[in-house]
Amino acid sequence: EPEVTQTPSHQVTQMGQEVILRCVPISNHLYFYWYRQILGQKVEFLVSFYNNEISEKSEIFDDQFSVERPDGSNFTLKIRSTKLEDSAMYFCASRRGQPQHFGDGTRLSIL
Amino acid sequence: GEDVEQSLFLSVREGDSSVINCTYTDSSSTYLYWYKQEPGAGLQLLTYIFSNMDMKQDQRLTVLLNKKDKHLSLRIADTQTGDSAIYFCAESIGDTASKLTFGTGTRLQVTL
Secondary structure (H helix, E strand, O other): OOEEEEEEEEEEEOOOOOOOEEEOOOOOOOOEEEEEEOOOOEEEEEEEEEEEEEEEEEEEEEEEEEEEEOOOEEEEEEEEOOHHHEEEEEEEEEOOOOEEEOOOOOOEOOO | OOEEEEOOOOEEEEOOOOEEEEEEEEOOOOEEEEEEEEEOOOEEEEEEEEOOEEEEOOOOOEEEOOOOOEEEEEEOOOHHHHHEEEEEEEEEEEOOOEEEEEEEEEEEEEEE
Protein backbone atom coordinates (compact mmCIF):
# COMPACT_ATOMS: atom_id res chain seq x y z
CA GLU A 1 0.00 0.00 0.00
CA PRO A 2 1.39 3.46 -0.89
CA GLU A 3 2.75 5.47 2.03
CA VAL A 4 3.72 9.01 2.90
CA THR A 5 7.45 9.00 3.61
CA GLN A 6 9.33 11.58 5.65
CA THR A 7 13.05 12.21 6.00
CA PRO A 8 15.00 12.41 8.16
CA SER A 9 13.38 10.55 11.03
CA HIS A 10 15.35 12.66 13.51
CA GLN A 11 16.98 16.04 12.94
CA VAL A 12 19.17 17.81 15.48
CA THR A 13 19.90 21.47 14.77
CA GLN A 14 21.48 24.40 16.55
CA MET A 15 19.16 27.26 17.48
CA GLY A 16 19.15 29.93 14.77
CA GLN A 17 19.98 27.50 11.98
CA GLU A 18 17.73 26.76 9.04
CA VAL A 19 16.18 23.33 8.72
CA ILE A 20 14.33 21.62 5.88
CA LEU A 21 12.02 18.71 6.55
CA ARG A 22 11.18 16.55 3.59
CA CYS A 23 8.10 14.58 2.67
CA VAL A 24 7.13 12.44 -0.29
CA PRO A 25 3.33 12.31 -0.40
CA ILE A 26 1.39 9.51 -2.02
CA SER A 27 1.78 9.94 -5.75
CA ASN A 28 -1.75 10.71 -6.94
CA HIS A 29 -2.68 12.88 -3.96
CA LEU A 30 -3.62 16.51 -4.41
CA TYR A 31 -3.78 18.04 -0.93
CA PHE A 32 -0.74 18.28 1.32
CA TYR A 33 -0.40 19.20 4.97
CA TRP A 34 2.11 19.79 7.74
CA TYR A 35 1.26 19.28 11.40
CA ARG A 36 3.38 19.38 14.51
CA GLN A 37 3.19 17.70 17.90
CA ILE A 38 5.13 19.09 20.83
CA LEU A 39 6.11 16.29 23.21
CA GLY A 40 3.14 15.18 25.28
CA GLN A 41 0.69 17.49 23.53
CA LYS A 42 -1.90 17.18 20.82
CA VAL A 43 -1.28 17.35 17.09
CA GLU A 44 -1.59 20.91 15.71
CA PHE A 45 -2.23 21.99 12.16
CA LEU A 46 0.42 24.16 10.53
CA VAL A 47 -0.41 24.54 6.83
CA SER A 48 -2.31 23.07 3.93
CA PHE A 49 -1.20 23.22 0.29
CA TYR A 50 -3.22 22.67 -2.85
CA ASN A 51 -2.74 23.52 -6.50
CA ASN A 52 0.78 24.82 -5.82
CA GLU A 53 -0.22 27.32 -3.20
CA ILE A 54 -0.98 27.57 0.50
CA SER A 55 -4.72 27.16 1.06
CA GLU A 56 -4.73 27.66 4.83
CA LYS A 57 -2.22 28.29 7.60
CA SER A 58 -2.41 28.49 11.36
CA GLU A 59 -1.11 31.15 13.71
CA ILE A 60 1.91 28.95 14.37
CA PHE A 61 2.94 29.18 10.70
CA ASP A 62 4.61 32.59 10.85
CA ASP A 63 7.20 34.19 8.57
CA GLN A 64 9.87 31.77 9.77
CA PHE A 65 8.04 28.91 8.08
CA SER A 66 7.66 28.17 4.38
CA VAL A 67 6.54 25.24 2.27
CA GLU A 68 7.46 24.18 -1.23
CA ARG A 69 6.62 21.52 -3.72
CA PRO A 70 9.73 21.86 -5.86
CA ASP A 71 8.97 18.96 -8.19
CA GLY A 72 6.17 16.48 -8.72
CA SER A 73 7.03 14.34 -5.72
CA ASN A 74 8.54 16.24 -2.79
CA PHE A 75 6.83 18.54 -0.30
CA THR A 76 9.12 20.42 2.07
CA LEU A 77 8.77 22.47 5.24
CA LYS A 78 11.51 25.02 5.90
CA ILE A 79 12.09 26.79 9.18
CA ARG A 80 14.40 29.74 8.55
CA SER A 81 15.84 30.46 11.97
CA THR A 82 14.95 27.76 14.44
CA LYS A 83 14.00 28.47 18.05
CA LEU A 84 14.02 26.14 21.04
CA GLU A 85 10.24 26.02 20.96
CA ASP A 86 10.30 24.58 17.44
CA SER A 87 11.39 21.27 18.97
CA ALA A 88 8.56 18.87 18.12
CA MET A 89 7.52 15.97 15.94
CA TYR A 90 6.53 17.23 12.49
CA PHE A 91 4.05 15.19 10.47
CA CYS A 92 3.35 15.44 6.78
CA ALA A 93 0.01 14.26 5.42
CA SER A 94 -1.60 13.97 2.02
CA ARG A 95 -4.95 13.03 0.54
CA ARG A 96 -6.86 12.84 -2.65
CA GLY A 97 -10.37 12.35 -1.26
CA GLN A 98 -10.61 11.17 2.36
CA PRO A 99 -8.91 10.35 4.66
CA GLN A 100 -5.60 12.09 5.23
CA HIS A 101 -2.65 9.72 5.26
CA PHE A 102 0.19 10.58 7.62
CA GLY A 103 3.89 9.92 7.47
CA ASP A 104 5.83 8.59 10.44
CA GLY A 105 7.08 12.06 11.30
CA THR A 106 10.41 13.84 11.74
CA ARG A 107 11.52 14.49 15.29
CA LEU A 108 13.17 17.94 15.32
CA SER A 109 15.41 18.72 18.29
CA ILE A 110 16.73 22.26 18.65
CA LEU A 111 19.80 22.70 20.86
CA GLY B 1 -13.90 27.86 16.37
CA GLU B 2 -13.12 24.19 16.45
CA ASP B 3 -12.42 22.48 19.73
CA VAL B 4 -12.14 18.75 20.30
CA GLU B 5 -12.02 17.28 23.80
CA GLN B 6 -11.17 13.82 25.10
CA SER B 7 -10.62 12.33 28.52
CA LEU B 8 -6.93 11.85 29.23
CA PHE B 9 -6.71 8.29 30.43
CA LEU B 10 -8.55 4.98 30.28
CA SER B 11 -7.52 1.69 31.84
CA VAL B 12 -9.18 -1.60 30.88
CA ARG B 13 -8.46 -5.27 31.44
CA GLU B 14 -7.42 -7.48 28.56
CA GLY B 15 -10.46 -9.03 26.93
CA ASP B 16 -12.84 -6.28 28.03
CA SER B 17 -14.29 -3.64 25.73
CA SER B 18 -12.82 -0.14 25.70
CA VAL B 19 -14.88 2.93 24.95
CA ILE B 20 -13.02 6.14 24.17
CA ASN B 21 -15.10 9.29 23.99
CA CYS B 22 -14.70 12.57 22.18
CA THR B 23 -16.74 15.76 22.01
CA TYR B 24 -16.42 18.47 19.42
CA THR B 25 -17.91 21.91 19.11
CA ASP B 26 -18.25 22.65 15.42
CA SER B 27 -21.55 21.35 14.09
CA SER B 28 -20.36 21.69 10.50
CA SER B 29 -17.83 18.85 10.86
CA THR B 30 -17.98 16.67 7.78
CA TYR B 31 -15.64 13.82 8.70
CA LEU B 32 -14.55 12.50 12.08
CA TYR B 33 -11.53 10.28 12.52
CA TRP B 34 -9.78 8.05 15.00
CA TYR B 35 -5.99 7.77 14.95
CA LYS B 36 -3.76 5.57 17.09
CA GLN B 37 -0.29 6.61 18.19
CA GLU B 38 2.13 4.22 19.83
CA PRO B 39 5.09 5.61 21.83
CA GLY B 40 7.53 7.47 19.59
CA ALA B 41 5.61 6.50 16.47
CA GLY B 42 3.45 8.18 13.85
CA LEU B 43 -0.31 8.47 13.47
CA GLN B 44 -2.06 5.34 12.32
CA LEU B 45 -5.53 5.87 10.88
CA LEU B 46 -7.96 3.44 12.51
CA THR B 47 -11.25 4.49 11.01
CA TYR B 48 -13.30 7.49 10.01
CA ILE B 49 -16.95 8.33 9.63
CA PHE B 50 -18.85 10.74 7.46
CA SER B 51 -21.07 13.05 9.45
CA ASN B 52 -24.31 11.78 7.94
CA MET B 53 -23.66 8.33 9.41
CA ASP B 54 -24.52 7.19 12.93
CA MET B 55 -22.36 4.14 13.16
CA LYS B 56 -19.52 2.37 11.45
CA GLN B 57 -18.13 -1.04 12.30
CA ASP B 58 -14.79 -2.43 11.21
CA GLN B 59 -13.80 -5.74 12.80
CA ARG B 60 -13.17 -5.01 16.50
CA LEU B 61 -13.80 -1.29 16.10
CA THR B 62 -17.20 0.42 16.32
CA VAL B 63 -17.59 4.15 15.88
CA LEU B 64 -20.74 5.85 17.11
CA LEU B 65 -21.60 9.41 16.17
CA ASN B 66 -24.26 11.45 17.95
CA LYS B 67 -24.43 14.57 15.86
CA LYS B 68 -27.03 16.25 18.05
CA ASP B 69 -24.77 16.03 21.11
CA LYS B 70 -21.56 16.42 19.04
CA HIS B 71 -20.24 13.22 20.58
CA LEU B 72 -18.07 10.58 18.96
CA SER B 73 -17.00 7.32 20.51
CA LEU B 74 -14.69 4.47 19.60
CA ARG B 75 -15.41 1.04 21.00
CA ILE B 76 -12.68 -1.58 20.85
CA ALA B 77 -14.00 -5.07 21.45
CA ASP B 78 -11.84 -7.73 23.13
CA THR B 79 -9.10 -5.24 23.97
CA GLN B 80 -5.57 -6.61 23.72
CA THR B 81 -2.26 -5.42 25.20
CA GLY B 82 -1.25 -4.35 21.70
CA ASP B 83 -4.08 -1.82 21.80
CA SER B 84 -2.23 0.17 24.48
CA ALA B 85 -1.54 3.55 22.86
CA ILE B 86 -2.80 7.10 22.66
CA TYR B 87 -5.99 7.51 20.66
CA PHE B 88 -6.76 10.81 18.98
CA CYS B 89 -10.07 11.84 17.54
CA ALA B 90 -10.03 14.52 14.86
CA GLU B 91 -12.54 16.44 12.83
CA SER B 92 -12.46 18.09 9.45
CA ILE B 93 -14.82 20.76 8.29
CA GLY B 94 -15.87 21.27 4.70
CA ASP B 95 -14.15 19.42 1.91
CA THR B 96 -11.72 21.64 0.08
CA ALA B 97 -8.22 21.44 1.59
CA SER B 98 -9.81 20.78 4.97
CA LYS B 99 -7.37 20.63 7.86
CA LEU B 100 -7.79 18.23 10.75
CA THR B 101 -8.39 19.50 14.27
CA PHE B 102 -7.20 16.94 16.79
CA GLY B 103 -8.38 16.18 20.28
CA THR B 104 -6.08 16.06 23.27
CA GLY B 105 -5.66 12.29 23.02
CA THR B 106 -6.72 9.46 25.36
CA ARG B 107 -4.06 7.15 26.71
CA LEU B 108 -5.42 3.60 26.77
CA GLN B 109 -3.71 1.25 29.18
CA VAL B 110 -4.55 -2.44 28.89
CA THR B 111 -3.82 -4.52 31.96
CA LEU B 112 -3.59 -8.30 32.29
